[in-house]
Amino acid sequence: MSKTNNRRSSNWYGKMDKDGFIHRSWMKSQGLPDHVFDGRPIIGICNTWSELTPCNAGLRKLAEGVKRGVWEAGGVPLEFPVMSLGETQMKPTAMLFRNLLSMDVEESIRAYGIDGVVLLGGCDKTTPGQLMGAASVDLPTIVVSSGPMLNGKYKGQDIGSGTDVWRFSEDVRAGDMSLQDFMSAETGMSRSSGVCMTMGTASTMASLVEGMGLSLPTNAAIPAVDARRMALAHMTGKRIVEMVEEGLNLSKVLTKESFHNAITLNSAVGGSTNSVIHLLALAGRAEIELTLEDFEKAADIPLLVNCMPSGKYLMEDFCYAGGVPAVLEQIKNHIKPANTVLNKDITSYFKGAETFNEDVIRPINNPLKPAAGLKVLRGNLAPNGAIIKPAAATPELLKHEGLAYVFEDIEDLKANIDRPDLPVTKDSILVLKGCGPKGYPGMPEVGNMPIPKVLIEQGVRDMIRISDARMSGTAFGTIVLHVSPEANVGGPISIVETGDRIRLDALNGVLELLVTDSEIDKRLMARKEPQVNYTRGYAKLYIDHVMQADKGADLDFLVGKDTRLPTRESH
Numbered sequence: 339m340s341k342t343n344n345r346r347s348s349n350w351y352g353k354m355d356k357d358g359f360i361h362r363s364w365m366k367s368q369g370l371p372d373h374v375f376d377g378r379p380i381i382g383i384c385n386t387w388s389e390l391t392p393c394n395a396g397l398r399k400l401a402e403g404v405k406r407g408v409w410e411a412g413g414v415p416l417e418f419p420v421m422s423l424g425e426t427q428m429k430p431t432a433m434l435f436r437n438l439l440s441m442d443v444e445e446s447i448r449a450y451g452i453d454g455v456v457l458l459g460g461c462d463k464t465t466p467g468q469l470m471g472a473a474s475v476d477l478p479t480i481v482v483s484s485g486p487m488l489n490g491k492y493k494g495q496d497i498g499s500g501t502d503v504w505r506f507s508e509d510v511r512a513g514d515m516s517l518q519d520f521m522s523a524e525t526g527m528s529r530s531s532g533v534c535m536t537m538g539t540a541s542t543m544a545s546l547v548e549g550m551g552l553s554l555p556t557n558a559a560i561p562a563v564d565a566r567r568m569a570l571a572h573m574t575g576k577r578i579v580e581m582v583e584e585g586l587n588l589s590k591v592l593t594k595e596s597f598h599n600a601i602t603l604n605s606a607v608g609g610s611t612n613s614v615i616h617l618l619a620l621a622g623r624a625e626i627e628l629t630l631e632d633f634e635k636a637a638d639i640p641l642l643v644n645c646m647p648s649g650k651y652l653m654e655d656f657c658y659a660g661g662v663p664a665v666l667e668q669i670k671n672h673i674k675p676a677n678t679v680l681n682k683d684i685t686s687y688f689k690g691a692e693t694f695n696e697d698v699i700r701p702i703n704n705p706l707k708p709a710a711g712l713k714v715l716r717g718n719l720a721p722n723g724a725i726i727k728p729a730a731a732t733p734e735l736l737k738h739e740g741l742a743y744v745f746e747d748i749e750d751l752k753a754n755i756d757r758p759d760l761p762v763t764k765d766s767i768l769v770l771k772g773c774g775p776k777g778y779p780g781m782p783e784v785g786n787m788p789i790p791k792v793l794i795e796q797g798v799r800d801m802i803r804i805s806d807a808r809m810s811g812t813a814f815g816t817i818v819l820h821v822s823p824e825a826n827v828g829g830p831i832s833i834v835e836t837g838d839r840i841r842l843d844a845l846n847g848v849l850e851l852l853v854t855d856s857e858i859d860k861r862l863m864a865r866k867e868p869q870v871n872y873t874r875g876y877a878k879l880y881i882d883h884v885m886q887a888d889k890g891a892d893l894d895f896l897v898g899k900d901t902r903l904p905t906r907e908s909h
Contacts, residue, residue, distance in 0.1 A: 345582070346477070347380040349903060350451025357907045361451065370414075379413040379582040381575070382452035384443060384468060386459045388422030393461035393540060394484050395531040396562045400571040404456050404482065407575025413454075413582070415575065420446055425462045425540075433808065434780025436463040436470075437884070437893050438876055440623075443471025444896075448904060453477065454582040456574060460484025460532070460562075462539040462811070465547060466616035470892070472588055473623040474899040478581035479588040480679045481553040482574050483544040485562035486653035487532030492523045498646040499527055499534040500812020504786065511756070512794045532562025535653040536646040539811035542609035543616060548662045548687070549603035550596040551678025552588075555687045559657035577679065586681055592624045595676040599684060601632060602672050605639035605711040606665050608648035610811025611727050611819055614712060615781075619890030622897045630714045630723045630888055634847075641710030641729050642668055642700045647814040648729045649706055651698045659698035663691035668702045715818060715849040718858065719804075719830050719840065722822035722888045726844050731816040732800045736844040739852075740767040740802065744836045747772040748784055756791040764798045767840045771831060772868065773807035774824025775884040775891045779877060785809035785819045802842055804849075806831055806887070818842065818849060820887040826868050827886070833861035 345352075350361045352375075362375050383404050387397040401417050408415035420442040423432040447455055457468040460483050472479045490497040506523060509515035533540035544558040554574055560567045597617060604613050614633055621628035642665055645651050651659075666673060666688035676684045693699045700706050710729040728736060743762050745751040751770055754760060762768070768787050775781045785807040789798055803817045806824035823829030830851060834840075839852040851858070872878050883893040 345377060345379065345453050346903065347451040347453050348377065351375045351380070352377065357909065360909055374414045379453045379579050380451060381408045381413045381415050381578050381582070382447065382450060382455040383415055383417040384446065384455050384457050385417055385419055386422040386464050386468070387419070388424065390427055391422040391424035391461050392528070392531060393425065393533040394422060394459065394464065396484050397458045397460070400482055400484070400568065401458060403568045403571030404458070404575035407572040407577070408579055411576040411579035413579035416452065418446060418450070420468070423461055423463045423467065430778055431780040431782035432461070432463045433782065433891070434877065434880060436467040437880065437896065439464065439467035440470035440896065443468050444474045447472060447475045447477060454578045455479050456578050457481045458484070460540055460544070462543070462612065465540070465543040466620055469552070469620055470623045473592060473620060474896070476587050476589050476899055476901045478578060478586050479552070480574055480578050480581065481547050481557065482571050483547065483553065483557050485532050485560050485564070485567045486535040486541055487528060487562055488530045489535055489652045489654045490527040490529065492526040496652055497523060497527055498536040498652050498812065500538050500810050501536045501646040501814065502527065504813055508789060508794055508799065511788070511791055530561070530563045534812055536812045537608055537610070537643065537648065537653070539610040539612040541653050542604065542607065542613050542811050545607050545609065545662050546600040546603060546613060546617070549666060550600045551591055551676060551680070551684050551687065553679065555663055556661055559653055559661035561654055561657060581679060584681055586679065589624065591677050591679055592626070593676055594626050595674040597621060597626060597628055597632070598635070598674050599676055601636045602639055602669060603662070603665065605636045606641065606669050607643040608641050608645065608710055608729050611712060611725055612808055612811050614725055615808065615820065615887055615890055618888070619892040622890055622892055623899060625898055630725070633712050634714050637711035637713060638709045639669065639672060639711050640702060640705030641707040642702065642705055644698050644700060644706050647812055648710070655695070655698050659695035660691060660693045663688040664693040664699050667691040668693070668699070713844050713847055715842070715844065715847050717848050717850040719834070719849045719851040720821045721830065722886060724818050724821040724849055726816070726818050728844055730814040731844070735800065735802055735816040737842065738802055739839060739841045740765045742767050742769045742834055742836060742838045742840050744769045744834055745771065748778070751787060755788050758792055760790050760792050762790050762793060764793060764801055767802045767804060769831065769834050770803070770805035770807060771825040773805055774826055775886065776881050777806065777824055777826035777868070779872060779881050779884070781808050781887065781891055783808050783810040783813070786813040786815055786817050804831070804840070822886045822888040824886065828862065828865060830858060830862070832865055833858065
């Protein structure tokens with residue numbers, strides 16, 4: 339391999355002066371020999387491993403696979419940690435910290451003498467957070483996901499993380515499942531390291547990363563404990579060195595066309611609603627114009643992947659059926675030409691791909707559902723937009739009028755949802771406020787509100803629910819999310835009252851509060867500013883600067899990029 343002193347890392351390790359001495363000498367304390375600083379590519383391995391993030395628990399091992407590949411290709415691998423976001427463990431919500439992770443990633447990449455970076459992530463907010471940070475620096479970048487865990491098992495049947503949690507929980511509340519059985523399912527659901535084995539947000543984002551050409555093919559679906567994932571990590575390490583040699587920066591892969599392909603693929607796999615907010619934020623960092631209207635363009639793409647929560651299978655089955663390449667092959671006529679980390683068009687990812695189980699990955703002429711794209715809703719209740727996932731909804735409820743029952747905040751919901759005298763019917767529309775980016779803060783996954791106990795005991799399992807919150811990618815139901823502007827900044831959702839009539843027409847993109855304009859204006863004038871519960875630290879910074887859901891809920895001062903090389907030395 340030809341060596342050059344023109345690499346980014348040469349500004350750290352190529353200097354023949356005091357500063358170069360300091361940079362090299364302290365690195366040599368780890369046992370690195372002189373010749374690794376001869377101009378070969380320095381590869382940063384950005385690792386979100388943590389025992390507090392079970393989804394990412396396998397990344398320490400995968401990092402070793404990446405290192406093998408980097409050494410083989412003639413590079414120098416240097417692993418560094420960044421903040422890890424344990425979706426199932428962090429309070430008040432991991433989403434509060436996605437932007438903080440992005441800052442950690444961005445500043446670490448910028449400050450250190452690396453020529454390219456491998457992002458090791460997996461859990462829901464990790465993948466977008468890492469990519470957002472990397473996009474703001476724009477080095478050669480490639481992703482290795484942690485992979486999904488093995489299929490859950492309970493009483494001889496497959497069960498899915500998240501999806502069956504919500505189902506079992508409602509069964510317990512309805513009296514159809516004992517608490518003992520509920521607790522016994524707990525161990526069988528999570529049987530290995532890795533992310534949710536349903537098509538939740540983590541597996542959705544891994545699929546979209548692959549469909550955008552930001553990882554090697556097959557990255558999304560190989561189970562976390564499958565030996566093929568370690569082999570993929572090895573090949574990724576090899577490829578990042580080649581990308582540095584080719585000058586293949588992230589901006590040469592992350593294009594408007596790749597976002598189009600991600601949105602299209604999201605519909606075909608029945609992906610998470612959270613992909614909207616993450617792709618919007620990533621586009622903002624990449625300085626690519628992306629709006630909610632772009633998501634509408636894939637509304638007619640059929641649902642092909644029969645995985646929970648929109649279907650019945652799990653990610654392990656999806657992998658064995660052919661994974662993302664097989665889906666891309668089915669929707670190839672809807673995929674736009676786009677470069678990838680292989681420096682080849684995205685067609686190279688699925689050319690000749692086969693489907694090995696057509697019940698798991700349906701052919702495009704026999705889909706699970708004919709139109710699976712997310713729908714954007716607008717109207718006086720959501721002037722800046724809201725979203726719904728029709729593929730996970732009850733078809734009969736997608737066009738509906740009903741009376742609102744309002745919960746002013748999450749505490750109100752938890753205190754009253756099980757009241758035996760709650761004045762609701764199956765036709766009621768539940769409204770939850772105060773759960774947007776600023777309001778919670780962090781926009782948690784509470785949009786899939788529980789069905790009131792008085793209704794669930796009657797056999798009701800779905801009803802329309804509206805909020806400024808998000809929901810888990812593993813969740814299901816007729817649920818309107820991401821209402822923008824949120825309640826805490828004075829959006830119209832803030833003045834909805836119990837008894838107001840609301841109209842939802844999801845297929846035509848309508849969400850209306852059937853109250854006169856004058857009454858809405860009167861209520862907004864009388865609205866009181868909500869109390870702010872966070873007055874210090876990162877949470878205050880977040881509340882002061884977070885944008886609304888329709889802008890990706892990024893911090894306003896992080897939008898865009900700064901690719902300048904640091905020139906000032908520390909000594």
